Amino acid sequence: MARIALDIDSTLHHYWDLLDELSQRRFGISLPYREQTTWSITRLEPDQLKALVEETHSHDNVVDAEPYPNAVETVRHWHERGHYIHITSHRSDSARAATERWLERIGMPYDDLHCSYDKVTRCVELEIDVLVDDSPVNLDRAREQGILGATIIHPWNADVVDDNAVIGARDWAELREKLDRVLNRRGRA
Numbered sequence: 197m198a199r200i201a202l203d204i205d206s207t208l209h210h211y212w213d214l215l216d217e218l219s220q221r222r223f224g225i226s227l228p229y230r231e232q233t234t235w236s237i238t239r240l241e242p243d244q245l246k247a248l249v250e251e252t253h254s255h256d257n258v259v260d261a262e263p264y265p266n267a268v269e270t271v272r273h274w275h276e277r278g279h280y281i282h283i284t285s286h287r288s289d290s291a292r293a294a295t296e297r298w299l300e301r302i303g304m305p306y307d308d309l310h311c312s313y314d315k316v317t318r319c320v321e322l323e324i325d326v327l328v329d330d331s332p333v334n335l336d337r338a339r340e341q342g343i344l345g346a347t348i349i350h351p352w353n354a355d356v357v358d359d360n361a362v363i364g365a366r367d368w369a370e371l372r373e374k375l376d377r378v379l380n381r382r383g384r385a
């Protein structure tokens with residue numbers, strides 16, 4: 197059985213549109229998804245970005261997020277097959293209760309939830325085999341620790357996927373197909 201870690205924002209749901217919408221509302225600055233080809237967001241000042249990200253993690257914004265099609269079904273399928281599911285999000289511990297509520301609302305099964313700013317250390321502690329995360333920074337760090345990376349492809353991580361360093365998929369149906377191949381191989385080993 198494998199130990200799987202799953203990021204939330206831009207992995208389990210489409211986070212970007214909320215960030216863009218709040219940026220326009222608060223600062224009059226749009227953040228077009230297609231143009232976000234790097235991990236850093238340079239159109240905003242650091243303190244603006246920090247305030248925005250905090251707002252995206254307010255109780256209602258967390259609880260109201262709609263998961264990507266097939267995300268919950270896929271994770272349930274893995275969980276039923278006995279794989280360990282660790283949900284990990286780069287958000288403050290104060291967002292934990294809302295995050296638990298969201299996971300319950302969408303029917304997401306999991307064994308462990310971690311809300312903090314240091315994901316990969318926790319993944320190493322939990323002996324995670326596969327990290328699904330859209331952040332090129334986390335994917336690189338995971339690889340250094342021998343953890344296989346996988347992601348939904350976004351403009352900001354397409355390079356990492358092109359390098360064949362991680363498994364990339366356009367949507368959860370494709371991600372399930374690609375990761376099932378890896379998980380089945382592991383199961384036989």
Ligand SMILES: [Mg+2]
Binds near residue numbers: 203
């Ligand atoms: Mg993310």
